[in-house]
Amino acid sequence: MKKALVTILGLFVITLTITSCQMMNVAGPQNNSFIINGEIIYVADEPTTKHELRVTVTSNATDESEEIPSMEITSGEFKNRKIRLRGTVDHAIPVTLNVLKDEEVISSTDFLLLPNSKNKFEVLDNVSTQEVYLKGSDHRSTDPERRFTFSGDLKQFNDYDPELTHVSAYGRSYELDGSPTKYTKFGPVLLENGKFSIEGDLDKPTLFSMWIEEFDSYSMIVSLDGIFEPGVNYGVEQVGSSDSFVISADREGLHTRLITNQKNDPEYMKLMEQRDLAYAEFEKSFETSDETEPEVASDTEDTEEPTAESPDLTFASNNPPAAECQHVDLTTVAADTGTGFNMPAGYEPVEELNQQITDTRIAYLLPIMQNSDDLDLAWMVFQLNPFGYDRDEEKLAALEELATRFSDEFVEQHITTRIEEVAQRISVIKNDKAVVPGQLAPVFTLDNLDGEAVSLHNVLQENELVLVDFWASWCGPCIASFPALKEMYSTYQNEGFEIITVSIDSTLEDWQAGFEENELPWIDVIDAADDGELKGWQAPMATAYGVNYIPKGFLIDSEGCIVQRDLHTEELENVLAARWDEESAE
Template sequence: MKKLMGFVGFLLVAALFAGCSTGPSKQYTITGEYISVEPDPAFVAPEPEPAEEADDESSSDDQESVATEGDAEQADEELAMDLSMAKVVVTQEITTDDGESEAKEIASGSFSDGQFVLNGEIEEPTEVELSVEIGEDDPLTTKAMLGPGAEVSFALIEYQDARSPRLSLYGESRRAMDPGKKYSISGDLSAIDADLSTAVVSVSGPTWDEEGKEVYTTFGSTMLRDGKFSIEADVDEPVVVGISLNAGSTYYSGQAVVEPKTEFTVSPYGSSTTLLVTSGTGLHAELIESWQSADYLEAMEAYSLASAAYRAEMDAAREAAQSGESDEANDAEEAVETSTDEAEAEEATILALADGIPQVEECEHVDLSDVKPGIMDGPAIEPSPARKELDDRWETMSKIRDSALEGIAESATDPFVALIALELGAFGYFSDNRDQAIRIYDQLAPKLDEDIVARRLTPERERLVAAIEIEDNDKGLVPGQKAPEFTLPDLSGADVALYDVVADRDLVLVDFWASWCGPCIATFPHLKKFYSAFNDDGFEIIAISIDSTHEAWADASEEHELPWMNLGEIVESNGEIANAYGVQFIPKGYLLDTKGCVIQKDLQYENLQEVLVARYGDDPLLHESEDGAESSPTDPDSDDDVGGEKSI
């Protein structure tokens, strides 16, 4: 009996030991694949560097031949990625004892025959960075979630043209860490008529940091695998996310209201570039699927077809313009009509300024009959039939969507549902009834959690109020009005007051710009000519950068060598001075006289030059080409003096 009990005891201990040693697997697997992509005919490579002059001892033909062969060999070498030198590194961000963040290597490995496999163990779900290091080039990186039982796949893409290689998750992005907060979005997009071989799907939306500040975040991104994808992530509360498919020149997008423990399916619809997102349950079904009726889908497809027709019309017009073939009679008739339209538009602009907004007493001396049309005051252009069809189809879609969302925002019994309806665009900025959004925000505020109000309601309400205020300021600050006073720092930190400058100068152009604004930078060569020609006569420029960082402002100022007064209102958004001047777009300029009165607004450089020449006279500097050679603005047979005397 004792022997039997001893044997049973042995079995129990053995079973207990076996149970302890066979817990959940801690192993993970990372696989990678090298993919070479053929050249894209639509891709436009950067302009090559100018070739050096040929050696006198060699013929030009020989030089060209050698250069061509050398360039081809160099290109082949650059495009041939040496995977034998590639190292894949997995790192985790940790915090040191000093409170600093640093990357800690978890594992690493190499490719073999274009494939990568790495197995390892990890205790708990951890966000990691995958990087591929090849020679001395900067590593390619992407984010992933590793955890017990995880299987992560990535693709290393090399393009056989001038496009840079990239690293992407392949087929799946699983970054959820908490089953109670997880949502998943998946789809089969293989029916899309486009090259999806390296297409990437991303899911992005708002999150909030510890201070409650909104941060736009990518929840997951992955390359399609056989046209399919799956993205999993965590979310603390319902939010609106954007789902995008980027396939080179083809771009598709959709929206979803994600919340914990929800699943979504993404699919294409007809020829539309809008992705349909379905769930069948929750807030998404209530706020989006509810109005995606058969009528809406029909309108969406009609809009897609109209868009294709309009693009074809634009392409044909572009080709005709490039060919240089035109009917001279039609051109002449069109020129007369355009001239008439421009004259009528200019007269209408002047009348609107004179009759709609009375001049302030200090600016009654401003002659409104001399006001030139601004950038936004051009003649109305009758849309082509294809464009009109496109606009009509868009309006049909918008009415269905807006009517549904506005109804939900007005009548939802759940204040959170009403808030998300507003976030989806109910009574949005371009709505004729956008004031209703402010009223609804104010009604919802006492019904929602204070944290939600602080993070999501109040900032959106303030943005809408500011946008309306900026638009009103833009409409009100016209020739015949006093420019708002301001004091702003220059790059050295010294403050400059507007009215100190205008009191000392004859004319001052206040010009809003930013380092990222291409059209702004395109005006600099013209403004430099005006400044050189007329600064001694009393013309001054005050440039105001609205960059979000001092570094961006300083770097762009140095790069473009701005010679005039260069001030900055460096804030993240909605700067007080920019708001006061109604800055809805840039470049935006106001020409002020010595009393601070606006005499011109938003002039294109041709009209600004006309105003300055009329005031100060012509100047040879205005007619210098880029290489410094002078070109006459007058008829070559004319005896008129180009320079002339300047008068004030």
């Protein structure tokens, strides 16, 4: 408590110093002064209605044992889209820069306010969104012995906007005693003349991920891994003649050993170049196929009378029905149902090279992880994710082996959850291939918003066909399908058609808000564990049904057998119409 009081008094003195120095700036520059320059940049057309924006800079100092109240260091308003804030500080202070509109914070960023420093930021405004970014640099080092630097000139990148591209560095470090992960973030930093610069202090080698992104875009330009160490300077360089990049270090160390050397390996570079060429060919063929229009027969040409298509027996031949579901007609089921990810035609060479690239990463990194007595090193290698995102069997084996080498505390904190997540993904992939038309649907009893238990078995007994459709309040395609589903529900509800939507939302509040906003007229339940915990994608029924994307729907008959899966709303309409419209005609 005494330490906290001293810090608060120190901040109070700083505030008084800033106030007096701002008044004295007229007379000339002061020692330990700082300057913060900001500018609003209109990304879209200049808005016709402009909001008055204000900036506050507040301390966010923390104490190891207690939270210290934040205090305002300086503030001001934009004039003609620009602002300059001045003051003095006698030591480095972690601060948060807030941008306010109508007294509400609309964006903020953190940095270290240093004596005798000049700081720049920009507010990018595209009318609907305003985001604040540091400009050019984020320097937080106060100890030359512990300092690392990370800088680069991104003019070498082909596809980026020099005015809108920003760089962030996210660090995470672990202690072998099982303490929680410690996270560090630098940026985001907007490029200045194509360049960026980040400086910070570290006590030991730390794994970082660098993200290069563009404002108001959901696509990342590139993501790179780096192992930053005290006293080392890092940059960005190209991998051979490929389109890929790697973080480089100015001296030998863990980063060079685990990342740079592997990515500069001649075999790896050759595969990367081949993959880039294969992808370019795929893009070219894809664009060509889009531009090519099918020929249309002229009125004068002889045309054959259309004939009924023969049923496709591919799915039925490869997926014999369960004993209880022999009555299900599988001739109308798409041949690729349950085969996993369906890559577009022509992408196979790219995927084959992707797998070879992963093979080289595993061959290089896995022996280091398995044979090192240095547990810090072994865990860092695992964090580099040599297995990618589709080698879960190998990743699970590696995690189970690591669990035998670390302390119980570390395993509980960092490994057990990962084992559960990877095992769950393996189950999802397995179930996605198994829960297909002609098989019994997994049964469930889940609660609706009123807390009433809804049994799939009971609903099936009361209807001829039931659509079980997985969704979430944040899922745009799910919500986009609701108008068509509502129309079908209105048409066929009295014929024996029911819908059960199963939410995989992670909070009850999100689920309720989504339900009420979309005014769902059918049965809606939440996918919760037996103890009521909401696990999102890892929810029990989402796992049992192999849900790896949403919306994902299963059409189930009164016998509990799946008759169709993954139908678009138009296809579902055709199935329902064929069943009940034909019955009405008879």
